[in-house]
Amino acid sequence: MADNSIVHIKNVTKKYDDKLVLHDINFDIAQGDFIAFVGESGGGKSTLLRLIAGLELPTSGEIVVNGEAVQGLSQATRVMFQDDRLLPWMTVLDNLSFQSRDKKDRERAQELLDLVQLHDFANHFPNQLSGGQKQRVALARALMSSPQLLLLDEPLGALDALTRIRMQELIASIVDREQLTTILITHDVREAAKMADYVVAIKHGTTGLKVAGQRGSDDEVAMMQVANQVQDFILAD
């Protein structure tokens, strides 16, 4: 176990009734690392993320986040999903602060709106925003409680290609700035190779491949090599 690990996953298995979805998953994630999970649809990526988030419990094995065994939702962890899950009857600012009148909460919300480049949208309602803007609000909301671990469950999946690239860049700069440990689930092996320190392929219910990604590098060729290696592994029988 690495000393600077914030996530420990030990012998984790998950079954739904008789269906074995994940088996014997073992790995650690170091503080500040950006990990991307990729793999075929239905392979168990979201299940693993839900277990790490404490939204579900493993059938056997243990997950430790920030020194504590995960037994439910923890303050240390926040999740951002593919759908924004904003409350339509609340303004953007209230979606972040949950209508808190506390000055500190409202300042923190405004600071995060600045960070996601939505400073002028605090009083808008979600239906007045584009898909990309809504996902930026969802990102800001996930950061409100200053989590240590940010879990991103295919958050860019519904965005057009250009907005997706801008969001990749925004997420990369924010996780750098906030020194977050981040786990991203994506179907896009290039996105994984570009954003992550490590790309982990989940296949047949377990973690079959772990390769170094190209986080922070502009080396397109190296990024494509990682993406091709991961894709070949996933597609091989």
Ligand SMILES: Nc1ncnc2c1ncn2[C@@H]1O[C@H](COP(=O)(O)OP(=O)(O)OP(=O)(O)O)[C@@H](O)[C@H]1O
């Ligand atoms: N609550 C549940 N009850 C029963 N089966 C479930 C449940 N949640 C997930 N599964 C099953 O577990 C398997 C893994 O699902 P999961 O959503 O984790 O895969 P995934 O790799 O994230 O897929 P995708 O990339 O399509 O989102 C699937 O076969 C799915 O049907």
